Amino acid sequence: MRPIKLILFDLDDTLVHFDDYYEASVKDTFKSHFFTRDMNIDDLYGVFDEVNRALVQKLDSQQISIDEFRIKRFLFSMERVGKMTDVDTALEFERLYQRVAKSNMKPNEGVNKLIAELKDFYQIGVITNGSKDWQYDKLQAIGLNSVFPKDYVFISGEIGFEKPSPEIYHHVLRSSSVQSDQVLVVGDSWINDVMGPIQQGMQAVWLNKKNQAPGGPGPLAVISELEELRKILL
Numbered sequence: 001m002r003p004i005k006l007i008l009f010d011l012d013d014t015l016v017h018f019d020d021y022y023e024a025s026v027k028d029t030f031k032s033h034f035f036t037r038d039m040n041i042d043d044l045y046g047v048f049d050e051v052n053r054a055l056v057q058k059l060d061s062q063q064i065s066i067d068e069f070r071i072k073r074f075l076f077s078m079e080r081v082g083k084m085t086d087v088d089t090a091l092e093f094e095r096l097y098q099r100v101a102k103s104n105m106k107p108n109e110g111v112n113k114l115i116a117e118l119k120d121f122y123q124i125g126v127i128t129n130g131s132k133d134w135q136y137d138k139l140q141a142i143g144l145n146s147v148f149p150k151d152y153v154f155i156s157g158e159i160g161f162e163k164p165s166p167e168i169y170h171h172v173l174r175s176s177s178v179q180s181d182q183v184l185v186v187g188d189s190w191i192n193d194v195m196g197p198i199q200q201g202m203q204a205v206w207l208n209k210k211n212q213a214p215g216g217p218g219p220l221a222v223i224s225e226l227e228e229l230r231k232i233l234l
C-alpha cells in the first residue's frame with residue numbers, strides 16, 4: 001500500500017459534536033420561534049428528540065434524504081402535540097435552529113492544533129453529507145473554515161451524491177491527484193466513513209467514541225478521540 005497523501009475528515013460527530021450543541025440549540029429555537037414559543041419547551045423537546053432519533057435511523061439507512069429529515073422532524077413533532085403546520089414553517093424553524101446552533105458550536109483547540117500539525121505532512125480535507133451552506137457554517141463556527149482548502153471540502157449537497165454511495169468517493173478521486181489507497185477517511189460512521197471508503201480502495205480510521213461494536217474488519221485503526229491520530233499519522 002502506498003503512503004497516505006490525503007486525509008479526509010467527516011464533519012458531523014467527528015469534527016463537530018452533536019451532543020455539544022443540540023439540546024440547548026433545539027430548546028433555544030423553540031423559545032424564540034413564533035410557532036413554538038408559547039408551548040412547554042421541555043415537553044416539546046422530549047417529543048422532538050424522540051422523533052429526531054427515529055428519523056436519524058431512517059437517514060442513516062438511506063430511507064430519507066437530509067432535506068426530508070429536517071422537514072419531517074419538525075412536522076412530525078408538531079403533529080404529535082396536535083399542532084397543524086406546514087413545510088414552510090418547518091423550513092423556517094430549521095433556518096432559525098441553524099443560526100442558534102451555529103452560535104452554540106465552539107472550536108476544539110486540541111483538535112484544531114492536531115489538524116494544523118497534520119497539514120504540514122498531508123493534504124487535508126472534509127467529506128460530509130449535508131447542504132453546502134450549513135456545513136460551511138459549521139466549519140466556520142469551529143474555527144476550521146480557512147484551514148481546509150476549498151478544493152478538498154467535499155459536501156454531498158454540492159456534489160449530488162451522499163456517503164456511502166460510491167459516486168461521492170469517485171468524485172473525490174477525480175478531483176484530487178491521488179490514488180484511492182492514498183486517501184484516508186476519518187469518521188464516526190461505520191457505513192459512511194469506513195465501509196464506503198474501503199469498498200472504493202481507500203483507507204479508513206473509525207472514530208468510535210461510543211464504544212460500539214465494529215461492523216466488520218477493515219479500518220487501519222479504531223480510535224476514541226481524534227487526538228489519537230497523532231501517534232498513528234505523525
Ligand SMILES: [Mg+2]
Pocket residue numbers: 010011012013014187188189
Ligand atoms: Mg459523522
